[in-house]
Amino acid sequence: MLGELYNRTYSSPKLLFMEKMERNVHIYIEQEVSRVFKAGREILLEIEGRNLSSALHAFKNIADFDLKGLGGISFFKNKYGPQMLINFTGSNPGFSLFVKTGLDRNNIREDYIKKVKEISHFYPAADFYLWNIDSVNAGDWDAVIYSQTLEGFDGFDLYLNLEDGLIKKLWVDNEISRVLDIEFLRHINISEAITCISRFDWQAGVFPEIALCRAFEEYMQLKIPRRADYIRVLLCELFRIANHLGFITGMAHIMGFDTAYSSSFLEKEKVLRIIEIITGSRYFPNFMCIGGIKKDISNEVAGRLKKQIPEIYRNILDIEKILMDDFTLIERLKDTGIIERDEALHYGLSGPNIRASGCRNDLRKDDDFISYGDFSFTVPVGRTGDCFNRLVVRFAEIYQSLKILSQVTGKLPVGEILKKINPAHVDLGRTTLISSIECPHGNIKVYTEVEGNMVDAICVMGPSKNSLSGIGEILRGARFEDVDLIIGSLDISPGELISNSHG
Amino acid sequence: MAGSILKSNLNILVAGFGCCKREIFAARGPLYDIQRFGLNFVTVPENADILVVQGIYNRESLQRMIDIYERMNEPKWVFAVGSCMIDGNIFDRGVRMLEKFREKVKIDMYVPGCPPRPEAFIYAVLKFLDYI
Numbered sequence: 001m002l003g004e005l006y007n008r009t010y011s012s013p014k015l016l017f018m019e020k021m022e023r024n025v026h027i028y029i030e031q032e033v034s035r036v037f038k039a040g041r042e043i044l045l046e047i048e049g050r051n052l053s054s055a056l057h058a059f060k061n062i063a064d065f066d067l068k069g070l071g072g073i074s075f076f077k078n079k080y081g082p083q084m085l086i087n088f089t090g091s092n093p094g095f096s097l098f099v100k101t102g103l104d105r106n107n108i109r110e111d112y113i114k115k116v117k118e119i120s121h122f123y124p125a126a127d128f129y130l131w132n133i134d135s136v137n138a139g140d141w142d143a144v145i146y147s148q149t150l151e152g153f154d155g156f157d158l159y160l161n162l163e164d165g166l167i168k169k170l171w172v173d174n175e176i177s178r179v180l181d182i183e184f185l186r187h188i189n190i191s192e193a194i195t196c197i198s199r200f201d202w203q204a205g206v207f208p209e210i211a212l213c214r215a216f217e218e219y220m221q222l223k224i225p226r227r228a229d230y231i232r233v234l235l236c237e238l239f240r241i242a243n244h245l246g247f248i249t250g251m252a253h254i255m256g257f258d259t260a261y262s263s264s265f266l267e268k269e270k271v272l273r274i275i276e277i278i279t280g281s282r283y284f285p286n287f288m289c290i291g292g293i294k295k296d297i298s299n300e301v302a303g304r305l306k307k308q309i310p311e312i313y314r315n316i317l318d319i320e321k322i323l324m325d326d327f328t329l330i331e332r333l334k335d336t337g338i339i340e341r342d343e344a345l346h347y348g349l350s351g352p353n354i355r356a357s358g359c360r361n362d363l364r365k366d367d368d369f370i371s372y373g374d375f376s377f378t379v380p381v382g383r384t385g386d387c388f389n390r391l392v393v394r395f396a397e398i399y400q401s402l403k404i405l406s407q408v409t410g411k412l413p414v415g416e417i418l419k420k421i422n423p424a425h426v427d428l429g430r431t432t433l434i435s436s437i438e439c440p441h442g443n444i445k446v447y448t449e450v451e452g453n454m455v456d457a458i459c460v461m462g463p464s465k466n467s468l469s470g471i472g473e474i475l476r477g478a479r480f481e482d483v484d485l486i487i488g489s490l491d492i493s494p495g496e497l498i499s500n501s502h503g
Numbered sequence: 504m505a506g507s508i509l510k511s512n513l514n515i516l517v518a519g520f521g522c523c524k525r526e527i528f529a530a531r532g533p534l535y536d537i538q539r540f541g542l543n544f545v546t547v548p549e550n551a552d553i554l555v556v557q558g559i560y561n562r563e564s565l566q567r568m569i570d571i572y573e574r575m576n577e578p579k580w581v582f583a584v585g586s587c588m589i590d591g592n593i594f595d596r597g598v599r600m601l602e603k604f605r606e607k608v609k610i611d612m613y614v615p616g617c618p619p620r621p622e623a624f625i626y627a628v629l630k631f632l633d634y635i
Binding site for chain 1: 517518520522524525526529532533534546559560561563564567593617618620
């Protein structure tokens, strides 16, 4: 009842943020902005290159804007030429503002570097998007950790400057993960884009799919059937549990805790098995479509899932007990890799990583995001932002996800699963759609430009890039032997690193 | 003789930047337990017998892969795993990874799928053990 009262009486906090931002833009920087655009549940500003600096000055110095962090920088190409997309996050990282500005088509690289330098003047976190190991002298680093040599290291190399076994300075080089073509996913139809987009999250492919479908559904004012909405919640939570169990498996492997490694691995496989029964695939479901889902789940599968929830819950409790009862392990995790709340906001961290630092942020609560309003759950929050908190928060999130699953399977509505609509027959005109979703690593944002029924440009901003941009701060002063533990605790999904941006 | 010794213990190095790696490493977990066939995963090229290439590459990572291959001791074999290697890269459609890679090395086994299941990878390795 409370949920209904809340949903019917007030807008979601995210909508309030959007209204406030739009108001502020009109009052403070109307001259600088060429166009203010509401793209789904996000605000997009189009700013000319020469006005970027004054707009950034306003964002940073006018308190009403409350844009504390940098969510990401990327570039893409649409029919008008190369464009740069910048995302700024508020004091709640779920609330963000997008800025689009054109790049000089003859000097893309130089113009990009010039603009990133302008941004880094106001938001120092932007320095990450300029890092290039070629610009660092070979004698400056003492140790290099190449990609894939340790658990959790995939898609980037780490160059470390050490002093007495402590990390003094470090550089991240993600040259090998810059594989995305600037023409990526251009001139394909919408259904193809939904299929391909799941490859951006290698651990939980359903989230980018839902984000893209939601963007189209919001634009078309399409209300999807309640059963489809509930099944989306169910899949989201199953993927969240699988991802967090994968995280625990990785952490146990790094710490050499084989019992916890084996147990959590088996639980993860159980969850993946359920996902596979429902969708037919373990990681990339290709299950969502505009207007609902592609396939219904049978009562037998729902019943089987309901029976397995207590079993999975008990087994995860056991894993938590064996991990948390070991004082050597807790000693290693506590006070290691600390990131304070303000620093985390500054780097645009989101998801469990920022919740471990004490920031209560969750798009499932802040946005009226699919049917999460119908279910009772809490948002676990840590305190100190160290590796221990990041582990504990994820355990707590698994329990909350199991609680949501139990509620979904208990009251799965009967009815249609799809509002039949053929995207090939829909002409959307030329429009921009942005959608963000709370994935297991944080907020993943999908920016899409559509013309007719074809996709003109797609840009995905994943939370793992923010975690990677923050590791310079997190690892400074840490012991060399803790590097893999700290990076493993940030749960960096390599698929999100394949954006066009440098750094 | 060399074949029977190798059959009892083969070291696999998984290289490349791609999502197939998750499924390949799932094979080392307790459910699939690839070690019961005497197969281990290593990260040092000199210790590896089989190089698994998977995922998506740019010029730098392709060069790194070839460096890893050259550091491996003889006899050595190469597996190409996943659709990105075999059919083409979905992130950059103009690039055909396998064609570029095959210019430098010989591929001994192909495992299709996007990503292939752990069972598919184990099946391919077992077939390969019969072959050598």
